[in-house]
Amino acid sequence: MHGGRYGSYGSYSQPSYSSVYQSRSSGGGMSSGGGFVGGRTRPRWSPGNSAVTYTPDQVRALTPYRRTIESRGPLPELRDLFLCHAWDDRRGVATQLNDLLEAKGVSVWFSEKDILLGQPFMREIDRGLAKSRAGLVLITPALLERVDNRGVSDKELSELLARDQLIPVVHGTTYDEVRKISPLLGSRHGLDTAEDSMEVIATKIAELVHV
Numbered sequence: 001m002h003g004g005r006y007g008s009y010g011s012y013s014q015p016s017y018s019s020v021y022q023s024r025s026s027g028g029g030m031s032s033g034g035g036f037v038g039g040r041t042r043p044r045w046s047p048g049n050s051a052v053t054y055t056p057d058q059v060r061a062l063t064p065y066r067r068t069i070e071s072r073g074p075l076p077e078l079r080d081l082f083l084c085h086a087w088d089d090r091r092g093v094a095t096q097l098n099d100l101l102e103a104k105g106v107s108v109w110f111s112e113k114d115i116l117l118g119q120p121f122m123r124e125i126d127r128g129l130a131k132s133r134a135g136l137v138l139i140t141p142a143l144l145e146r147v148d149n150r151g152v153s154d155k156e157l158s159e160l161l162a163r164d165q166l167i168p169v170v171h172g173t174t175y176d177e178v179r180k181i182s183p184l185l186g187s188r189h190g191l192d193t194a195e196d197s198m199e200v201i202a203t204k205i206a207e208l209v210h211v
Contacts, residue, residue, distance in 0.1 A: 039055070039056075040053035040054060040055055040056075041053065041054050041055070041056055041059055042054065043059045043062070043063070043066070045066050045207055045208060045210075046207050047207065050203075050207060051203070052196075052200055052203050052204055052207075054204065055195065057189060058190075058191065058195075058204070060189075061188075061189040061190050062167070062190065062191075062204075062208055065134060065165065065167050065208060066208055068134065068165055069133055069134055069208070069209055069211060070211060072133050073211065074211050075133065077131070078131055078132060078133045079107045079108060079109045079128075079131055079132045079133065080106045080107045080108065080132070080133055080134070080209040081101065081106060081107070081108050081109065081132060081133070081134055081135065081136045081167075081205070081209060082108075082109045082128050082129055082132035082134070082135045082136065083097065083098055083101075083108050083109065083110045083111075083136050083138065084135055084136065084137040084138065084143075084166075085111075085137070085138040085140075085143060086138075086140055086142035086143035086145070086146045087142075087146065088142035088146075089138060089140055089142050089143065090111065090112050091112070093138065093140065093171055093172075093198070094110070094112070094138055095110075095112060096198060097136075097138060097169070097198060097201075097202065098110045098112070098113075100198060100199055100202035101202050101205060101206060103202075104202055104203060104206035105206060105210075106202075106205065106206050106209060108136075109128040109131065109132050111124075111125070111128070114128060133165075133209070134165045134166075134167060134209065135165050135166045135167065136166075136167045136169060136205065137166055137167070137168050137169070137185075138169050138171060139168055139169065139170045139171065139173060139178055139185070140171050140172050140173060141172055141173050141177075144173065144177065144178065144181045147181055147182060147185075148181050161184060161185065161188075166185075166188055167190050167191075167205065167208070168185070168188050168189070168190035168191070169190060169191045169192070169193070169201055169205075170190070170191070170192040170193065170194070171192075171193045171198070172193070174194075175189065175192075191204060191205070
């Protein structure tokens with residue numbers, strides 16, 4: 001996957017911090033309306049009783065996805081997310097993430113449960129993409145290998161990148177490694193298990209897609 005292949009999709013817009021609550025408490029912690037605490041923030045879509053906080057970079061990266069999700073509204077015929085993952089991860093970390101998201105009320109299109117035996121694989125993926133409000137890509141070493149070899153994951157990423165609806169979750173690798181394989185994918189910062197546990201990441205995604 002190379003930048004020129006997706007060059008027609010346009011650049012990724014940089015959101016402002018207008019969507020982040022800017023109030024501070026006198027002690028430097030989180031105020032009742034959200035805000036900064038120890039270098040972390042709470043974005044406007046995060047409920048006041050949320051147990052998780054975000055880094056400023058996470059808010060900056062996730063804000064465009066939130067705008068897209070809000071613009072589409074609550075469409076009951078669509079899944080909240082299409083989970084793009086490497087075949088090698090399907091019964092491991094991909095299943096873990098899917099289960100955590102579903103436990104938090106997120107509807108996920110996941111090939112392991114949505115493609116039945118005997119169904120045409122690529123056609124079902126096309127349908128899953130069309131019936132999802134946003135895409136979530138689980139970026140692992142296995143996925144980077146698949147993308148570099150132009151496997152099925154490369155096709156899924158092509159469509160999600162084209163629609164500018166791709167939420168990355170990096171696990172077991174780094175954005176530097178991602179950029180070596182796909183500069184465009186590497187420019188789409190999102191969430192990283194080096195910063196948060198998978199359960200915390202699932203909570204943040206659930207808050208992001210809830211409308």
